[in-house]
Amino acid sequence: MSWLRRLSRDRASKADPDLHMPSRPFTTAAANNVDVQQSPPFKDTQYSSGFNSHDKLQSYRPSTAGDQGYNATPRGPISSGDVLSHRPITAGMEPTPDPLTKAFNEAIRPYLDQIEELKNKLEDTNYQLQQLEDERADMHAWIDKRGLRADVPPSIAQAMNTDQTSAQTLNYQLDRKMTVLNHDLHRLQDSLSSHLPTATFATTLAQLIPSIETLAELPNGPPLAFELIIKLGGNLNSHGGDEGWNNEADASSRAEFYAQLDDAMLDVVRARLAPNSREDPLWQVSRDVKRLEKTGAFLRSKLGLQSYFPRSLEVMKRGEEV
Known part of the structure; x- marks a missing residue:
């Protein structure tokens, strides 16, 4: 029965007049023509509804994101053309080439x-x-x-001299060639019934002097050239003297040959005594002076050779560059 009472109560409340609202006049008084002071219409603000009241209201409202403003013109829907015109140029797109x-x-x-x-x-x-x-x-x-280093043309020899080991290589090949020439001269002398003139030996061995001078111009070449010149003179001394070959022609040829050796040796000695020689180890000049003087004394007693590297010995004894 309780639900019947609730249903009747709801119907009765709908039939009652509106309840009194603080902002609305009583409906019963209006129906009975009773003068009742009416309140202003209900608004959501306390400001007056006079002219430009809406503008005043807008000025106090907090602006929100995307607010276009009162006088802003509403934008229409964005077309596909506007999207393409505002799209940034990406790296894949090439700009239009400049005519210039x-x-x-x-x-x-x-x-x-x-x-x-x-x-x-x-x-x-x-x-x-x-x-x-x-x-x-x-x-x-x-x-x-x-072993053809000593016989190459000057143009090829100049290119070969640029190598760091050119002095050692040329010295080895000159020494070998000197040995071969000496052996050939001995074999030729043994095959003949009469002796060969000293001029023949001297002329053959003198062919090595220009190559020895070239060796003296190379780095680390002067000490090697010094020994080759002494050995070249010894090869000539081994031919003659023991069998009565000491005639005037032989003695003159031998003296002339040693004069050529002395000229070549003088340049070698000057190169070795130069301040920029950089020999390692340092040259023991006094030892080689004694060595040459001893050999010269032997040749005077055995072959009658009067001078043995005279100018070179003079420079070596003074120990200075001429």
């Missing part, structure tokens, strides 16, 4: 082609140059291997 830049590129294109062609020619030239250098190195190695 395009004209400049077209003008320099022939020169760029020429530069590229020259680069290709330069690479080919470098490749050919490397081939020639390899062939020259092989040729030099072939010359040194066969």
Whole structure:
């Protein structure tokens, strides 16, 4: 029965007049023509509804994100054309070429082609140059291997002298060639019934003097050239003297040959005594002075040789460069 009472109560409340609201007049008084002071219409603000009251209201309202303002013109829907016009240029898109830049590129294109062609020619030239250098190195190695270093033309010898071991190589080959010449002269003398003139030996051995002078001009070459000159004079002394070959012609040829050796030795001594010689170890000049004087005394007593490196000994004794 309780639900019947609730239903009847709800129907009765709907039939009652509106309740009294603070902002509204009583409906019963209006129906009975009773003068009742009416309140102003209900608003959501305390400001008056006079002219421009809405503007005053807007000035006190907090602005929100995306507010267009009172006088802002509403924007219509964004079209696809507007999206494309406002889209930023990405890295994949190339800008329109500048006419001036395009004209400049077209003008320099022939020169760029020429530069590229020259680069290709330069690479080919470098490749050919490397081939020639390899062939020259092989040729030099072939010359040194066969002991022909002392007999090469000056142009080839000049190129071979640039090597760091050129002095040692040339000294070895000159010493070997000197030994071969000495052996050939001895064999020729043994095959003849009469002796060969000293001039023949001197002329044959004198062919090595220019090569020895070249050796003295190389780095670390003067000490090696010094020993070769002494050995070259000893090779001449081994021919003659024991069998009565000390005639005037032989003595004159021997003296002339030693004069040539003294000229070559003088340049070698000056090079060794120079401040920039840089010999390691240092040259013991006094020891070689005694050595030459002893050999000269022996040759005077045995072969009648009057002078043995006289000018070279003088410079060596003074110990200074002339």
